[in-house]
Amino acid sequence: MELDRRTLLTATAAATGVGLLPGTVMAQAQPAPVAPAPVPPVTQTLARYLVAAKFEDLPATVRKEAARSFLNWMGVAVGGARHETVDHAIAALAPFSGKPEATILGRRDKLDILNAALVNGISSHIFDYDDTHLKTIIHPAGPVASAILALAQHRKISGRDFLGALVLGIETECRIGNAVYPSHYDLGWHITGSCGMFGAAAASGKLLGLNEQQMAWALGIAASQPVGLKVQFGTMTKSFHPGRAAQNGLTAALLAARGYTAAENALEGRDGFAQAAARAVKWSEVTEGLGSRYEAALNTYKPFACGIVSHPGIDAAIQLRSENKLTADQIESVILRANPLVLSLMGKDEPQAGLEGKFSIYHCIAVGLIHGAAGERQFQDAVVRDPVVVALRRKVRV
Numbered sequence: 001m002e003l004d005r006r007t008l009l010t011a012t013a014a015a016t017g018v019g020l021l022p023g024t025v026m027a028q029a030q031p032a033p034v035a036p037a038p039v040p041p042v043t044q045t046l047a048r049y050l051v052a053a054k055f056e057d058l059p060a061t062v063r064k065e066a067a068r069s070f071l072n073w074m075g076v077a078v079g080g081a082r083h084e085t086v087d088h089a090i091a092a093l094a095p096f097s098g099k100p101e102a103t104i105l106g107r108r109d110k111l112d113i114l115n116a117a118l119v120n121g122i123s124s125h126i127f128d129y130d131d132t133h134l135k136t137i138i139h140p141a142g143p144v145a146s147a148i149l150a151l152a153q154h155r156k157i158s159g160r161d162f163l164g165a166l167v168l169g170i171e172t173e174c175r176i177g178n179a180v181y182p183s184h185y186d187l188g189w190h191i192t193g194s195c196g197m198f199g200a201a202a203a204s205g206k207l208l209g210l211n212e213q214q215m216a217w218a219l220g221i222a223a224s225q226p227v228g229l230k231v232q233f234g235t236m237t238k239s240f241h242p243g244r245a246a247q248n249g250l251t252a253a254l255l256a257a258r259g260y261t262a263a264e265n266a267l268e269g270r271d272g273f274a275q276a277a278a279r280a281v282k283w284s285e286v287t288e289g290l291g292s293r294y295e296a297a298l299n300t301y302k303p304f305a306c307g308i309v310s311h312p313g314i315d316a317a318i319q320l321r322s323e324n325k326l327t328a329d330q331i332e333s334v335i336l337r338a339n340p341l342v343l344s345l346m347g348k349d350e351p352q353a354g355l356e357g358k359f360s361i362y363h364c365i366a367v368g369l370i371h372g373a374a375g376e377r378q379f380q381d382a383v384v385r386d387p388v389v390v391a392l393r394r395k396v397r398v
Helices: 005-016 042-052 060-080 084-096 113-125 141-152 159-180 191-207 212-223 236-257 273-277 308-324 340-346 361-371 387-393
Strands: 018-021 024-027
Touching (some): 042 159, 042 191, 042 212, 060 113, 084 113, 084 236, 113 236, 141 236, 191 212, 308 361, 361 387
Antiparallel strands (some): 018 024
16 A cells, blocks of 8 residues: 555654644754763873872871781782692793792792782682772782782882882772772672772882873773673682782883873773773762872771671671580571672572682581681681581571
């Protein structure tokens, strides 16, 4: 059947929003477009601050917290140095490593500085005992300290400059983390890896004496190297994330120092890091209070060797055990009320290995009740497979 002209126009108008009255053609009024809010020059603002920042301007409390962070990082890195994860990493990388000038903490091995940054970052995170910035669940020291300790074995660096760079690195990764959290985390990113390379780049760039242009490039190069997916929790690859972030950030600073260019709006620009990695961004978290508000002052330290969202539950289990002198055979069932994030991050109900146990709230509660502890010993393969532990964790309901 043939359509007359008016019928065709009317049908088309219905699909496109154009209104037709008999004998007239009239476009519907459209609201005036709203101009998007201008995006501040975040990358350049941050670069300018990093270059100008001075150690003597850091408050004493911030310096103290930075020293604690470094001491804690060194302890967990040495503690994890003999884990099979580190054995595998060194076996894979050593044949291809360059000049062996940087120490692997807790071992006699030495690698080139880029691979040492990677392996020390792995070692410091494998026990999941490292420092934690509670606002974002970033583990700040791993990416930053791993990078600058390796760099400090390549060129002479004072302790004063080292500590100052550590603060700036922590400040950078945590501020960027604040800006993209929680949507970035909800999208599946492991934020320690995906924001850690910014901290490593900033700290390394500070020690290399980058100028403002070069520092912006370093941040831009880092922006193209996020790493880390939450799906890897419970495997060796989780600890790869802060290690690779350290290596990537150090690489970014070394490239920028030699004139390797990058977008100077890599954080905030269209098709930049934030647009690609988050649904919502709070840029003020990056730029406001630079030099007066310090995220390093908010760093915390874990009492238990596992995902931090499980710690209140473990503490409650230990207290119940101690106060009531409970034994596993006396417990008929366990009911835990917890934030949904606990199951999201630690929902492994039948872990088969120690690393998986660190991300099983069921195992964590069971060892808290049975052992009265949740240290590294409670996350050995043998404990995860212990029939007594298995039986009790199957009684836990969240």
